[in-house]
Every structure is written in structure tokens, then in C-alpha cells.
Amino acid sequence: MNRAIELLDVVALTEDLPVRGLRRGQVGTVVEELAPNVFEVEFCDDDGRTYALLPLRADQLMVLHYRPLQVA
DSSP states (O other): OOOOOOTTOEEEESSOBGGGTBOTTOEEEEEEEEETTEEEEEEEOTTSOEEEEEEEEGGGEEEOOOSOOOOO
């Protein structure tokens, strides 16, 4: 079940970005919607320090879910 990416969603990269030192699976937070399907994503270390902040397309991201899908 896919849904639109929203502000403050926790996301994971779906591809490597070697020029930025990022690889598939790294986790970040959507901090701004820059344009339709383009988002500013912040990547932080375990101490909360930002190590990357960059615009990414929706097709480069996967929203992470922390709760099971509610069944009616």
C-alpha cells in the first residue's frame, strides 16, 4: 500500500548516492516539500548531528512504517 510522502515522514533511500556518501537503506526525515514529488531530506547520526541534507525525488525514497496496518 503506497501513500504520498508527507512532511516529517521517516524514509529510507532506495538507491545508492555515492557522490553524497549515502547508500541504499539509509534513513532520513522529510523536512520540506520543495516541489511536487521532490523533498528535502535530513540524515542524522545517532547523536542527532546532521550529516546530509539534500533534495530527493519521491521515487528515491520509501516511507518506513512503525505500526501494523489496521485491519477493519
